[in-house]
Amino acid sequence: MGSETHQLHALFFPFMAHGHMIPMIDIARIFSVRGLKSTIITTPQHATNITSKICRYQNSGLDIKIITIPFPSEEFGLPKGCESVDSIPSRDMLFNFFDAVAKLQLEFERILEEIHPDCIVSDMFLPWTNDVACKHGTPRIIFHGTSFFSLCVANVTREYSVYESEGETFLLPGLPDEIKMKKSMLPSHLGSKDRFGEMMDRIRDTEVTSYGVLVNSFYELEPAYADHYRNVLGRRAWHIGPVSLSNNNIIDKAQRGKKAGIDEHYCLNWLNSKEKDSVIYVSFGSVSRFSCVQLTEIAHGLEASAVSFIWVVRQLKDEEDNFLPEGFEERIHGRGLVIKDWAPQVLILDHPAIGGFVTHCGWNSILEGVSAGVPMITWPLFAEQFYNEALITQVMNIGMKVGVERWSDWTEQGHVLVTKETVKKVVNQLMATEEGEEIRNRARMLKGLARKAVKEDGSSFTDLTRLIEELHHAATIGH
Numbered sequence: 167m168g169s170e171t172h173q174l175h176a177l178f179f180p181f182m183a184h185g186h187m188i189p190m191i192d193i194a195r196i197f198s199v200r201g202l203k204s205t206i207i208t209t210p211q212h213a214t215n216i217t218s219k220i221c222r223y224q225n226s227g228l229d230i231k232i233i234t235i236p237f238p239s240e241e242f243g244l245p246k247g248c249e250s251v252d253s254i255p256s257r258d259m260l261f262n263f264f265d266a267v268a269k270l271q272l273e274f275e276r277i278l279e280e281i282h283p284d285c286i287v288s289d290m291f292l293p294w295t296n297d298v299a300c301k302h303g304t305p306r307i308i309f310h311g312t313s314f315f316s317l318c319v320a321n322v323t324r325e326y327s328v329y330e331s332e333g334e335t336f337l338l339p340g341l342p343d344e345i346k347m348k349k350s351m352l353p354s355h356l357g358s359k360d361r362f363g364e365m366m367d368r369i370r371d372t373e374v375t376s377y378g379v380l381v382n383s384f385y386e387l388e389p390a391y392a393d394h395y396r397n398v399l400g401r402r403a404w405h406i407g408p409v410s411l412s413n414n415n416i417i418d419k420a421q422r423g424k425k426a427g428i429d430e431h432y433c434l435n436w437l438n439s440k441e442k443d444s445v446i447y448v449s450f451g452s453v454s455r456f457s458c459v460q461l462t463e464i465a466h467g468l469e470a471s472a473v474s475f476i477w478v479v480r481q482l483k484d485e486e487d488n489f490l491p492e493g494f495e496e497r498i499h500g501r502g503l504v505i506k507d508w509a510p511q512v513l514i515l516d517h518p519a520i521g522g523f524v525t526h527c528g529w530n531s532i533l534e535g536v537s538a539g540v541p542m543i544t545w546p547l548f549a550e551q552f553y554n555e556a557l558i559t560q561v562m563n564i565g566m567k568v569g570v571e572r573w574s575d576w577t578e579q580g581h582v583l584v585t586k587e588t589v590k591k592v593v594n595q596l597m598a599t600e601e602g603e604e605i606r607n608r609a610r611m612l613k614g615l616a617r618k619a620v621k622e623d624g625s626s627f628t629d630l631t632r633l634i635e636e637l638h639h640a641a642t643i644g645h
């Protein structure tokens with residue numbers, strides 16, 4: 167093998183969490199659109215979720231397929247069928263899940279030996295794929311699923327002892343902008359090196375030892391941080407996003423992740439009945455769950471705001487379905503839509519009636535909001551979400567904070583973090599003030615840049631071309 171006419175074969179191995187799986191499926195498709203053969207390794211439940219999508223891609227002529235491998239949930243003490251982070255029963259079982267994931271190494275190696283791909287694109291949470299790739303001389307590209315900004319911040323918080331600085335608020339040193347954060351917003355594993363912290367250290371190390379890093383972002387969104395990551399931190403990186411923009415029809419936009427708790431046409435008709443920029447979309451990603459008390463506060467706050475809304479609700483397991491205030495559904499009939507468990511998010515965000523997004527600041531959600539030109543209300547919870555909030559509110563200026571300041575170490579939020587009064591106030595501030603309109607105008611401008619980036623000759627399109635050329639070269643010289 168090894169000429170420019172050789173069809174490159176990319177092997178994708180996403181982590182089993184919707185926020186990691188969804189963008190990687192988009193990436194596999196984008197690679198195939200650019201002429202590569204894409205093979206996706208995943209476990210039975212995720213394979214079921216994506217099969218119809220992959221069949222559609224195949225029918226449109228793309229060279230893309232799935233290889234399904236069993237997931238040893240029960241062997242590691244997890245409930246049968248627990249194949250995704252959002253179905254782990256409790257925090258205590260997090261490492262049962264990671265241990266089960268690590269067990270996939272043998273099967274991964276067997277597949278690698280069988281199909282001899284030209285490159286591996288694997289998730290950050292599968293650092294052992296790097297060892298296997300090195301052993302076989304195959305370039306491994308790491309996918310974190312986050313922004314350049316948060317990759318830069320994560321590096322700062324690892325290198326500098328922010329906990330030793332005085333006071334609660336600190337300035338992140340060595341970044342292109344003066345970014346202020348509070349210590350309470352930092353992940354707990356930074357302060358005390360627990361098992362999760364050790365795993366994150368290993369992941370950060372593979373950032374350097376991998377072939378490079380694939381970033382779901384676009385240059386014009388965070389140019390200073392794209393440059394900083396490459397030129398100051400010295401990482402080899404390619405930006406190819408927003409990858410969600412590869413979904414450009416109703417079915418593709420609606421069928422991402424799980425089956426939605428609402429018919430997409432009903433949802434579109436509902437939105438069609440609303441004025442431009444008049445509806446706020448409220449969603450907290452694929453894994454976080456609030457307690458009934460917090461959900462009740464949100465319900466009261468949204469009702470009192472008098473703004474139209476779509477609210478996606480996932481609650482703590484085992485709690486009674488009684489979080490909605492008495493008579494709520496009748497009172498908000500026509501003005502509010504409550505979607506249980508899973509919404510067709512990209513379809514909703516792209517609708518002209520959506521004028522704001524209350525988000526937990528997961529990177530996919532942010533980028534989908536940016537791609538739709540929608541301003542945000544930031545309500546970060548865990549992972550790198552406080553870093554993303556800082557990017558939105560301190561660098562890009564396309565959002566307002568709800569005011570949460572404490573990082574949580576798990577996806578379940580058992581108490582009231584934000585009161586109904588605050589929900590009402592901040593929703594009205596974004597949807598019905600001049601300040602909100604200024605933020606909206608900036609968000610709209612970014613929408614144009616996002617769409618340009620993925621078009622032919624746009625910055626993301628070109629960076630992917632650069633990567634493909636490098637991979638051709640690597641294949642030519644036999645890696």
Ligand code: UDP
Pocket residue numbers: 184185186188189422423449450451452453454478507508509510511512527528529530531532534
């Ligand atoms: N998502 C969706 N419907 C939902 C919840 C989430 O389609 O009801 C999608 C969302 O569009 C995004 C992903 O799931 O692509 C969530 O990723 P994100 O990084 O925003 O947050 P995470 O779930 O990883 O916390």
